[in-house]
Amino acid sequence: MAKEKLVVIGNGMAGVRCVEEIIQHDPDRFSISIxxxxxxxxxxxxxxxxxxxxxxxxxxxxxxxxxxxxxxxINVFKNETVLDIDTARKTINTNKNRIVPYDKLIIATGSTPFVPSLPGGSKEGILTFRTIEDCRRIMNESEKGKKAAVIGGGLLGLEAAQGLIQWGMDIHVVHSAERIMNKQLDDKAAKLLQNSLEAQGMNFLLNRETERFEGRERVEKLIFTDGLELVADLVIIAAGVTPNSKLAKSSGLKTNRGILVNDFMQTSNSAIYAVGECAEHRGRIYGLVKPLYEQGKILAAHICGKDVPPYQGSILSSKLKISGTNVFSAGNLFEKGFTQAMTLYDEDEKTYKKIVYKHNKIAGFLLVGDLNGHERLMDMMEKKQKFSDEEKLLLLNSSKEEYPISSMAKTGIICSCNSVTKKAIIEAVSANGLETAEEVKKCTKASGTCGGCKPLVEELLSYIKSDDFHEDIEPGTFCSCTNLSEEEVIEEIQLRGLVSINEVFAVLGWRNQNGCSFCVSALHYILRMAVPGYEGDGQSVFYEDTHNAVKEEDGTFTIIPQINGSEVSGGLLRKIGEAAEQYSIPEIALSHDGRILLKGIIQENLPAIWETLNTKLIPIPIDNAVRVLLLAGFKGCGCTQDKSTNMAVQLQEKTEYLLSPNRLEIGIAACAHGKNSMAGHDIEVKVHGQEWEIHICGTEGNQLRGEPLAIASTVEETEEMLCSLVQYFRESARYQETLKEWTDRMGIIHLREVVFDLELRSILLRRLEKDSSDRQRRLHVTKREPVFINESI
Incomplete structure (x- = not known):
């Protein structure tokens, strides 16, 4: 089969990244010319x-x-410009009279510097800053003059001005707005930055509009609209860019400011795509690297015929690359309406932090002076995580650590441009003995594009070499259907907004498009945890938490009544007896954890049995349920057991609707004499005088094993510690990981810190309550219509 012909107009960063992605998807699909x-x-x-x-x-x-x-x-044609696209014949024509046919075409022509049309603008010494040739000319001209003006106080203008200072020039930055970097910074941040740059020798003229340039052959001065003058023998214009869409427009493609594209980066001609600074998507044009690479991924998958979610736009972030200054800005800082801003300013340290929230989600943030935690904030903003007021204050007042990167999740992104995670760098360092940021860049591409993350890479290297580094990167993938780890699968689901198993299979490149028994079950659990309202895939048989009966292999069904605190009322026992007699239920059994199982029920009897029982039924699979057991003391014990009984009932009610990564059993001693009943549970609570001891144990053996977690002085404190621990386990454990395995991985000291931290405990309790409430609204546990699953207990 002959290869399709792919022509790429543009050998820049966006176009070539598209080609890289296409080669990864299908290296033999296209014959490529650039x-x-x-x-x-x-x-x-x-x-x-x-x-x-x-x-x-x-x-x-x-x-x-x-x-x-x-x-x-790849056929690459340097120093050759495409002049025309013949969409009817599907050919392109170049300035060297080369005519090349295409089946698919990608336009990646980027942008051109915006140069205001002013008198004297053609004089020598007036330059733009966009290409290697521009950079060479600026360095050559810097040797001839002494005074320079940079028109534009944005990122590029400030970085260019800093470069001219290094060449020994007297620099003035001329900016038309009231503050520098006015699109990324507020007044306070801009003033702090300006003060820092002035200390390095940079001068500023704000609220200034250039009217004309004067001089003989070469520029000698700038004249402003207010009549003031500025002497300069070199002028750098860095006042923005204009999308390079002329070729597309002259070829009949629809354009506005840029080339109009859909959510798959297709132009008005379906055989032609556009990407990067020349493309306009939903009214926006992106000029930063990360959005261009994100567009390239969508384009590459689509042009290769892959199922891919549509491009939804990108969150913009900017980092100023000037030695001695730390500035990071991301998101929307100036949106009006329904926003709340929280700021922290340290005058002594010259640091400033601002986080803007909309509907309790981070809409934007900026950091000046101290960039610690910016990658965590970026991750939270991209995931659209909601925050309470207390959590917002914790973010704003996060304390400094010797290695702030130590608190970053392993799946956190170090290099946004190339999507390189902390885990990937640690693995590369461990496997290849990497020592420097340059070696990390060659191996992983981290810091290989904009270079803004290089300090973060260096910090991670220092952390890895330090005595504080104890992070083990466990090998292994989620399952045999994918090369991704469980953490990476969850990260991709959240970042890409995937809402079904079929989407996960298609978008993440599952080798087995039907999945395996493990990943289907695991993905249902993950999606239930991550996607509000998710109750399963219409084509799947795994619908555990919307059913109140389990289909056995012989075609009969099992019903499991919900029992709180191991206490079964006489009324429920009578109803079970009546149902068993009236509908000939052949078997009533006890599970290993004390649940009553009504087995062998035929399908037509289910609605009537539900009506007879009229009680809560287990709303989730027992292998992913939280079970609370009341452990009785010695026979004839005269101790009062009211507190223990109430605690067991309340804990079960708070957790009965919650999914858990694995079956989780909490055993609560009825009194101080219940010692012999304490083996075989995940969490065990013992009474000791007026206090309650919480232990984390293994699930096997006939003796108490494990480590004490905490001692609580009241029933209320015990319940809070237990519930916060359960929620933390739900949020951070891997699918089918036992509590003991999770504890060994997280560390018992860390878990103690979590349950004793009142603020963290409060946050976890609110999340648990919300999760339980949300699921309770979705699950009508009593008298539900029967829809069955093909999985036995």
């Missing part, structure tokens, strides 16, 4: 300012060398 107007191979435009500042060389900018193109059989 055209670039510059004479260079694919290079990192983001690091041009680092070259100007003396931190990189032009040679280090190259991303893909010629051997990569050859190895992947």
């Amino acid at each position: 055209f670039g107007s510059e004479k260079y191979l694919n290079y990192n435009r983001i690091l041009l300012s680092s070259v100007l500042q003396g931190n990189s060389s032009i040679e280090q900018l190259t991303i893909r060398q010629s051997d990569w193109y050859a190895r992947n059989h």
Whole structure:
């Protein structure tokens, strides 16, 4: 079968990233040709300012060398510009009279610098800052002059100005707005940054509009609209960019400011795609690296015929790359209506933190001076996590650690541009003995694009080498259907907004499109935990928590009444006896954990039996349920057992609707004489005088084993500790991981810190209550209509 012809117009970062993704999806699908107007191979435009500042060389900018193109059989045409697209004939025409046919076409022409049309604008010494050639000219011109003006106080303008300072020039930044980086910073942050940059030798002229340039052959001064003048023999224009959409427009494609694309990056012609700074998606044009790479992933999957969720837009983030300054801004800081902003300013440390919330979710944040925790905030914003007021204060007042990255989850993203996780870097360092950030970049691509995460990579390296590092990266995948770990599967489900098992299979590239017995069950559990309202896949037989009967292999059904605290009322026993006699229930049995099982029921008798029992039934599979047992003392014991009984009943009521990663049993001693009953449970509560001892144990053996977790002085405190522990287990344990296995992995000291921290405990309790309430609203536990599952107890 002949390969399809793919032509890519643009040899920049967005276009080549698309090709990389396409090769990963289907390396033999296309015969690929790439055209670039510059004479260079694919290079990192983001690091041009680092070259100007003396931190990189032009040679280090190259991303893909010629051997990569050859190895992947890609025809690359440097220094050749596409002039025309003939959509009818499906050909492109270049300035070298080359006509090339295509089946699919990707336009990745980027943008061009915005240059205001002003008198004197063509004089020598007035330059833009966009390409390698621009960078070379600026460095050459810097040797000729002494005074420079940079028009534009955004990211690029400030980074260019810092580079000129390194060349010994007197610098003025001219900006039309009231504050620098006005699209990313508020007044307080901008002033702090300005003060820091002024201390490094940068001067600012704000609220200034340039009217004209004066000089003979070469620029000598700028004249502003208010009549003021600024002497300069070099002017850098960094006042924004314009999408390069002229080629698309002249070829009949629909354009606005950029080339209009749908959610799969297709233009108005379905055979032609557009990506990067030239593309306009839902009225927005993205000029930062991470959104361009996210677009490239969607485009590549779609052009290869893969099922892929639509592109929904990107959250923008900016980090200023100037030595000695720390500024990070992300999201929407200036949205009006229904927003709440929380700020923290330390005048002595010259640090400023601002987090903006909308509907109790992070809408945007900015950090100046101290960037600790920015990756965690970014992760929370992308996941649209909700926060209470107390949690917001905890985020704002998070304390400094020697290695702040130690609190970052292993699945947290270190390098946003290339989606490199903390876990991936730790694994690479461990496997390859990496010592430097440069070695990490070559091995993982972390910091290989914009370079903004390089300090984070260096911090992680220092942390790995320190005595404080105790993070084990456990090998293994979620199951044999995928190469992803369980943490990575959960991360992808949350980031991509996946809401069904079929979506997970399609989007995450499952090898077995029907899954295996483990991953189907595990994914249902994960989706129930992660997706509000999820109750299963219409084509799946795994519907445990919406059924009140379990189908056995012989075709009969089992019903399991809910019993709180191991106490069975006489009324329920009478109803069970009546139902058994009236409907000939052949077997009533006890499970190993004391549950009553009504077995052997034929289907047509189910509604009548439910009517007779008229009681709560187990709403979730018993292998994923929380079970509370009251453990009796010695026969004839005269101790009062009211407190223990009430605690067992209340705990069961609080947890009966909750899913758990594995069966979780809590044994509560009825009194101080219940010692011999304490073996075989996950959590065990013993009475000791007026106090309650909480132990975490194994689930086998006939003696109490494990470690004491906590001692509580009241029933209320005991209940709070137990419920917060249950919720923490639900949120952080792996599917089918036992509580003991989880404890060994998390560490008993860490769990003690969690249950004794009043603020954390309060947060976990609210989440548990909300989860229980949400599930209770969805599950009508009594007298439900029968829909059955094919899985026996």
